[in-house]
Amino acid sequence: MRFKGQVAIVTGGSKGLGKVIAKQLAQEGASVVINGRDMNALDEATQEIRQEGGRITAIQADVSKSGDVKAMIDKVVEDYGRIDILINNAAVFAESVRIMDLEEEEWDRLMTTNLKGVFLCAKAVIKQMIKQKSGKIVNMTSFTGKTGRVVYSTFGGPTKxxxxxSKAGIISLTKSLAYELAPHNINVNGVAAGSVAPEGTPEEKKEMIIPLVPLGRMGTSEDVSAATLFLASDESSFITGHIVDVNGGTLMD
Ligand SMILES: NC(=O)c1ccc[n+]([C@@H]2O[C@H](COP(=O)([O-])OP(=O)(O)OC[C@H]3O[C@@H](n4cnc5c(N)ncnc54)[C@H](OP(=O)(O)O)[C@@H]3O)[C@@H](O)[C@H]2O)c1
Structure with a gap:
């Protein structure tokens, strides 16, 4: 029970990796709060995790809207009195489009949720964590934030x-946050997942990616969750400003 008595927020915890992270935090004793935009998905996730005995609640909030984020964090502090862990996981994905064809609105959509969302959520929890003189923030970045391309990009082809x-921005923001918050005993780290096949990944995508992975398989949500929980736990208390690669060796950085 690494997280017994702790309060954790997992943004985008209604689906995919975020749901697995939320479930594992709850299994290890945390009181978990998840958010997302779709209330039905949030209800389904909370029911599933509660059925397994987890303590979890959901708040409908869009991480790209400062009003939503402030209301969410205020509610968590009001309900629980503390915030020990923030997992900045919520993100939207991109179609494969070459830069010369990329619309400005699409650029803004990605930046507003993926990068600004991390800024807004981190900013909103910092005051509470400083008051507590402790906290863990884990930001979900990606292999792509280090390489400027998706694993299966080809020369001249689209890179997303x-x-x-947006994911490269999160890497830099993680280091800035870690530097500024270190005197307050707040650790800020990132997880750069790559070559991960969450539930529902098409077979043809897997077949394209597996030959590019030295460990010879695609990662699972549990692989990513294990690294995330390590960074959220006291086991990593002397690690800050670090990005952990979870990519089966696709990029050895
Ligand atoms: N899957 C991969 O292979 C992979 C690889 C590397 C990194 N990652 C990173 O891992 C994280 C999770 O990915 P995933 O594959 O699990 O994604 P996913 O299944 O699409 O889930 C994304 C979650 O984020 C929420 N979300 C999206 N926009 C939001 C917004 N504006 N405000 C609040 N919540 C929002 C979604 O809920 P709503 O839509 O209801 O809002 C959902 O709960 C992301 O940061 C992603 O970049 C994933």
């Missing part, structure tokens, strides 16, 4: 540049 740039 806007997604990559």
């Amino acid at each position: 540049a806007h997604y990559c740039a």
